[in-house]
Amino acid sequence: MSRSLNNSPESIYQTLLKFCHVKSVTDSEGEKEAPRFLYEELKILPYYQENPNDLFIQPIQEDRLGRSNLCAWVKAKNKTKKTIILMGHFDVVDTDVCGYLSEEAFDPETYTNLIEKEMISEEARRDLESGDWIFGRGTADMKSGLIIQAAVLAELSKNPAALDANLLYLAVADEENNACGIHEAVRYLAELKKDGYEFICCIDSEPSITQENKDHGWIHLGTVGMYTPFTFILGKETHVGEYFEGIPASLIAFKLGGILEGNGQFADKYKDVTYPPLTCLKIYDLKRTYSVTVIERIAMYYNCLFVTKTPGEILDMMKAAAKKALDEALADYSENWLEQHTHTEKKEFIPQIIEYAELSKMAERATGLSSQEITKEFLKSLPPELELQDRGMKLVNHFIDVTGLKGPTVIVGFLPPFCPSGFNERKTMEELKVIESVERLVNLAKEQYDMTISIGEIYEGISDLSEFAFKGTNKDIDTLSNNFAGWGTDFTYPFDQSKFLDIPIVNIGPIGKDAHKKTERLYLPYALEVLPHLLKDMIYSLAK
Structure with a gap:
């Protein structure tokens, strides 16, 4: 295995195992360790050795727990303001449901071996016996997605001259709770847009959680919102x-x-x-x-x-x-x-x-x-x-x-959290370009990998993609802010920045099952051998 992260199945797998060992449970001390882990993995790449200011840990303003995000740029050699965002969250839910294996759940290989003796569903046991799935907290939701994105980023960083757009990798905290991490990122992106940056698309890599057709890939064009x-x-x-x-x-x-x-x-x-x-x-x-x-x-x-x-x-x-x-x-x-x-x-x-x-x-x-x-x-x-x-x-x-x-x-x-919904209205050139790229990817997956991928309108899990294009009215903002217990002191929402950004979104992630459950697991063949290539192709397609 090479010393630094690269876009190979072995490197992705080994880095994922190490990342899962970081107990980044939401609202815990371990959540603070995750951006530091990613920083250490990326900083040894040649690109960041030459461009150290393009990699940094971003503190979350006024966060009561002192958490941070991780930001990593790869800038095209030919200067441009066009930028594609790769984004995901590193916090995970706790492992209480895993019972006496709650600690082992952060060690996927050990946990996969031990869970064989547990009472699990027939579907989970079939997956376990196939040898194609690895079990453990964060394997699916969503450390695998973040590591796959980082591996693609590492590969593309080798030749910035081949890029027609900048890449911005955002790994954020607190998705599983109050979305403080992505709110900080939204404020940062809004400032960048004021400086002339043009965001082509934001790509998240949350796992497929659709009840139907669980065993093949999905790409979603929008995400569900949430009131509390x-x-x-x-x-x-x-x-x-x-x-x-x-x-x-x-x-x-x-x-x-x-x-x-x-x-x-x-x-x-x-x-x-x-x-x-x-x-x-x-x-x-x-x-x-x-x-x-x-x-x-x-x-x-x-x-x-x-x-x-x-x-x-x-x-x-x-x-x-x-x-x-x-x-x-x-x-x-x-x-x-x-x-x-x-x-x-x-x-x-x-x-x-x-x-x-x-x-x-x-x-x-x-x-x-x-x-x-x-x-x-x-x-x-x-x-x-x-x-x-x-x-x-x-x-x-x-x-x-x-x-x-x-x-x-x-x-x-x-109460918090509030997450807007996001969906592709097929009205703008940017939205239509996302549709075109997604349809191309579906065909590519079938032709090159004999892999079936479905297109869904709305990702049914709550995701940070919600934050990139608030579509509500001023009346909606007033209704929410006036009726939010603790608004302005404990919690605010960057409505203006989100509406101002108006970035098309897409989710293309690994095949996972049972997020938040004791049988959370990741389908390895797709995650290691197919998805990284599809993600890279989507980036090139969107940047054209």
């Missing part, structure tokens, strides 16, 4: 012995959760494809200790994938669901009161549904301070390592305290 809406349910406290004096938040929450979970109305449709519905990601009981008082406060936040649905539409749907839940909960309360012939007087409750934006205004009126002042001061009191979603929910809880708001009430709003 929340509901905060405020009941009316009472002693359990005086049940009908109040109304438990749990009664409303159970109704609301049942209405929202898997609700097909939230499942977006685009070009005859229906995307997954809303699902709850976390539930909070805000009751601090045991007592025989009914639960007064419960909060929930959700994953909501979308292609074309606006934040205003999502808020309206959340409010409609909240109204239905409140109506059903109060109807149950009345029915139960009648059936039990209780001596307690029946209470008349006035339900409320409030957007987070209105709650913020109520807090301003109650305190005489701006919502930003209240937010900044309160969030400063929380541990910085607390997840952004938890901080946001605690902030909503604090706003309720300072306003004195009473239930039954449901507050709706948004």
Whole structure:
């Protein structure tokens, strides 16, 4: 094996194994090691020996964990502002699902040998026994994609005179959580565009995760977006012995959760494809200790994938669901009161549904301070390592305290992360060129490698490609920013820069299965022997 990374199956494989040993779990200390690993692998290439300023680690501004991205340029010998971006993320999800093999999951060869003794699906066992797949955290999602891109970059760096466009390799942090890494990259790219750089396309190499035709390659022309809406349910406290004096938040929450979970109305449709519905990601009981008082406060936040649905539409749907839940909960309360012939007087409750934006205004009126002042001061009191979603929910809880708001009430709003959708509208020359290059690649794969590759409109996994062409309106921006818990202090989104960039996107990555699961795995023949050549061909095709 050669000393430095090169575009050969052996070099890609060995570098991938080393990279997987870096435990770059999102929000961990190991995440900080990943850009340094890539930097050390690339800096010994002759190009970077001669052009050291074209390779650098990029700190993420105001990141509470002090993380960084990795940036590597290969500039065409004939000076040009035309640039193709190669991009991916180096953070991975944790290995808790791997049980007692959670440490071994970062050592793909060892893990592949050990998992043979585990209870795994028939499909996973067939793949294991074929010898064509390697198992382990990050093998598919998405360290293989980053290393393949780096290997192609290494090859093309040998002859910059043959390039008709610059290459910019971006390896970013925090894709699996709040997208802080790609937001920093977007700000950097926006400055470059102001300086006259012309971005032809951004190529990501996330693994294929499509349920159908799992065993062949995919190229996607767009990516799904994601909202993280929340509901905060405020009941009316009472002693359990005086049940009908109040109304438990749990009664409303159970109704609301049942209405929202898997609700097909939230499942977006685009070009005859229906995307997954809303699902709850976390539930909070805000009751601090045991007592025989009914639960007064419960909060929930959700994953909501979308292609074309606006934040205003999502808020309206959340409010409609909240109204239905409140109506059903109060109807149950009345029915139960009648059936039990209780001596307690029946209470008349006035339900409320409030957007987070209105709650913020109520807090301003109650305190005489701006919502930003209240937010900044309160969030400063929380541990910085607390997840952004938890901080946001605690902030909503604090706003309720300072306003004195009473239930039954449901507050709706948004939490981070937010990821826009991206799709090829076939309107611009740049978009049409991407289509042409992709179709050419499909034919090339069949002719030269007897490999079937399908073209998909939307990559159904959440990816950093979302960030390169925000297509929303000013109204959408206002709806999101005004209803985001912690906006401006814990989280912002580079709307202006993303919209300004407007870069065509494409995902061409390895064949992988079971991302985030104990049986995450990578199909080696395609990743090592086919994909690097297809990626190189796509770069040359787009640069012409």
